[in-house]
Amino acid sequence: xxxxxxxxxxxxxxxxxxxxxxxxxxxxxxxxxxxxxxxxxxxxxxxxxxxxxxxxxxxxxxxxxxxxxxxxxxxxxxxxxxxxxxxxxxxxxxxxxxxxxxxxxxxxxxxxxxxxxxxxxxxxxxxxxxxxxxxxxxxxxxxxxxxxxxxxxxxxxxxxxxxxxxxxxxxxxxxxxxxxxxxxxxxxxxxxxxxxxxxxxxxxxxxxxxxxxxxxxxxxxxxxxxxxxxxxxxxxxxxxxxxxxxxxxxxxxxxxxxxxxxxxxxxxxxxxxxxxxxxxxxxxxxxxxx
Amino acid sequence: xxxxxxxxxxxxxxxxxxxxxxxxxxxxxxxxxxxxxxxxxxxxxxxxxxxxxxxxxxxxxxxxxxxxxxxxxxxxxxxxxxxxxxxxxxxxxxxxxxxxxxxxxxxxxxxxxxxxxxxxxxxxxxxxxxxxxxxxxxxxxxxxxxxxxxxxxxxxxxxxxxxxxxxxxxxxxxxxxxxxxxxxxxxxxxxxxxxxxxxxxxxxxxxxxxxxx
Numbered sequence: 155x156x157x158x159x160x161x162x163x164x165x166x167x168x169x170x171x172x173x174x175x176x177x178x179x180x181x182x183x184x185x186x187x188x189x190x191x192x193x194x195x196x197x198x199x200x201x202x203x204x205x206x207x208x209x210x211x212x213x214x215x216x217x218x219x220x221x222x223x224x225x226x227x228x229x230x231x232x233x234x235x236x237x238x239x240x241x242x243x244x245x246x247x248x249x250x251x252x253x254x255x256x257x258x259x260x261x262x263x264x265x266x267x268x269x270x271x272x273x274x275x276x277x278x279x280x281x282x283x284x285x286x287x288x289x290x291x292x293x294x295x296x297x298x299x300x301x302x303x304x305x306x307x308x309x310x311x312x313x314x315x316x317x318x319x320x321x322x323x324x325x326x327x328x329x330x331x332x333x334x335x336x337x338x339x340x341x342x343x344x345x346x347x348x349x350x351x352x353x354x355x356x357x358x359x360x361x362x363x364x365x366x367x368x369x370x371x372x373x374x375x376x377x378x379x380x381x382x383x384x385x386x387x388x389x390x391x392x393x394x395x396x397x398x399x400x401x402x403x404x405x406x407x408x409x410x411x412x413x414x415x416x417x418x419x420x421x422x423x424x425x426x427x428x429x430x431x432x433x434x435x436x437x438x439x440x441x442x443x444x
Numbered sequence: 445x446x447x448x449x450x451x452x453x454x455x456x457x458x459x460x461x462x463x464x465x466x467x468x469x470x471x472x473x474x475x476x477x478x479x480x481x482x483x484x485x486x487x488x489x490x491x492x493x494x495x496x497x498x499x500x501x502x503x504x505x506x507x508x509x510x511x512x513x514x515x516x517x518x519x520x521x522x523x524x525x526x527x528x529x530x531x532x533x534x535x536x537x538x539x540x541x542x543x544x545x546x547x548x549x550x551x552x553x554x555x556x557x558x559x560x561x562x563x564x565x566x567x568x569x570x571x572x573x574x575x576x577x578x579x580x581x582x583x584x585x586x587x588x589x590x591x592x593x594x595x596x597x598x599x600x601x602x603x604x605x606x607x608x609x610x611x612x613x614x615x616x617x618x619x620x621x622x623x624x625x626x627x628x629x630x631x632x633x634x635x636x637x638x639x640x641x642x643x644x645x646x647x648x649x650x651x652x653x654x655x656x657x
Contacts, residue, residue, distance in 0.1 A: 165571045172570045186600035189611055218555035219562035251558070254550050284487030291480045298481065306534070357598065364618050365626035380598045418599040420566055425592055427574035432588070435578045 157441055161434045168427060175423045179415030186418055188411065193367055194384040197352040197374035200326055201231070202392075206239040208325040209318045214244065214259070215335035217251035220356050224330045225259065226410035227354040227382035231328060232263040233396050234389045241314055242276040243324075245300065247288065247335050253281035255330075257304060266399060273303075273312040280304030286338050293321050293347050321347040326373075330354045336363060340371040354381060379417055382410035451647045458645035498523070525549065590617055 190198070204210065212231065216224045235242050244260055246252030260278050270276060279300040282288040291299045297315050302308055309315040318324060327349050329339045336353035344351040350373045353363050357378025366372040376385055386409060390397035400409050457479065464476035502516035529546035542550075579585040596602030597614020606613075643649035 163574070168571045168574060169567045172567050176566065186604070188600055189603060189608070191611060191615055193615075218558040221555070221559060222562075251550065251554065254547075254555075282484070283491055284484045287480065287483035287487045291477075291484055294477045294480065299484065361618060361622045362626050362630070364623040365630055368619065368623045369627075378598070414600060418601040420570070421595045421599045422601060424570050424573050425595055427570060428577045428588070428592065431574045431577065432579055 157434055157438045161431070161438055163427075171423055172420060175419040176416050179412065179419060183412045184415040184418075185411065186415060188380070188383045188387050188414060190384040190388050193364070193375040193377070194381050195374075195388070196367075197231075197328070197376065198234070198385060198388040200350060200352065200373055201234050201238065201240070204235075204238065204240045204325050206241070209241040209243060209314070209323055210235055211243045211245065211324050211327045213327065213329045213331075213335075213339070214246040214252045214256035215248040215329050215331040215333075216255060216356075217248055217332065218255070220332040221255065222413065223356050223379045223382065224332070224354060225255070226379070226408065226413060227376055227385060228255070228259045228330050229263060230382065230386045230389050230410070231330075231354070232259060233266070233399070234385075234393075236263065236267045236270060236276070237393055237396060239270075239275065240325075241318065243279060243296070243314065243318060244277065245279040246281040247285060247338075248332065249281070249283065253304060256280075274314055277309070277312060277314050278304040279309070285335070286342055289338060289342050290346075293343075295320055321349045324349055327351045328354065332356055332359065336372075337366070340366045344371050352376070379410055379413045383414045386410045447650075447653060450653055451650070455645055455647065458641070495523070495527075526554075590621075593617060 201210070212228070212235075214228070232242070244256050246256050256278055260276070264270065264272070264276070279296075280303060282299060288299045296318060297309055300309055300315075303312070321343065327339055327343055329336045329351065331339075331353055332355070336355050336359070339351045339353065343349050351371070352374040353366075353372055354376035355363055355378070357380065360375060360377030360381070363372060363375040363377070367375045376382060386400070390400060400411070460479060461476055464472050499520065502520050505516045506513050506520075526546065526549060529543040529549065533543040533546070573591075577584075577588050577591065579588050593610070594614050594617055596605070597610045597617075602610035602614070640649065644652065
């Protein structure tokens, strides 16, 4: 057996195995159980404590590259908020498609809640350029920062914008973020205006946010697809009506739970390759010594 | 004069929010809030500035036929088309929000392209992990073990293998050693940003003024 060959397997074989591993659970979901963790439970509990008199700001701070991880998160959170009739203000800070993510998500989920009134129960304020600048200015007046909604309709006179004037009227900010934007919400909005902040982020950004979570600058961190799957699980357990939505075939394919099946298999493949690589590494060292 | 005015402006605008933070008088805080609004406007002007820079750089690359210049044509064409359909709806008042073609281009080109780029990561990570994650020394071995624990802790399969112990172990790693290290990095970066801001406000750091006088 040529150890050197096994030490450097052709990358195309690795790619092929990863592709097969990703395809199988999409075709036939396994449905592995997900156990909710503290950083995710924090957001669920907070949303559970809110009602129709409260308002939540959801900021879409990600683009299409993070869609697979953050869309399921956004869907579960929106469904949870809308079910509890919490007023939701949607906005976007991320320039590369944040507003498009918001539009798509709102269009999809609002259709499931025909009883909600746009401009009264929820509003999509669209994108605002300037990163931290609009975040800071929203402390004075949300209406001044967003004089029109995403469709260009004036927000002047919209009941939700009239009533939710600034951060004093906001019970929670949820940032679905890629990169640094989630950090800005904690640094600026939580630290300066004492608004509870929760961040849903890609798995690769999650380690950074644990420091904010531990220091209580964030009430929750939903890390990657796992975070989304945990939130989905919590919402499904509490609300059978929402759980039924996830059973629809078209929804089942893109749910975080199905995504976790894919992630499980890919992680196992990667771990198997790492272990195999190390066995070969030590075997070649031993052979070298011999 | 060209140097003094920006320096004075930077000092005044930089110091004012600090002053307003410690003196919560109505007149002072109102002006501070006004500055926040100006910040949004100034930030919006940074966007066309970026576009001008991007166009300038890529045009010169095309003119000089530098390596990869055909990609610059694609980039400029993409910029022009997206900008046209992005702005046309607002200017003509014909559409509310985006022009439908803008939506189509985003939905069927930008979105799949970005998603594809990100999806490829899974393949590269698998290949790179196989080649690079070797227990060559103690530090590499610790990193290797931590990586495997976190990877197993992020999937339900890990819990199935260990009777539910992998998630708590992975959470402990994220919560304690990871959070401690992240905290150090964040505090270091924040101190660096604060000292840089002070240097800019006091006119010690002047690279933002450009090279010439």
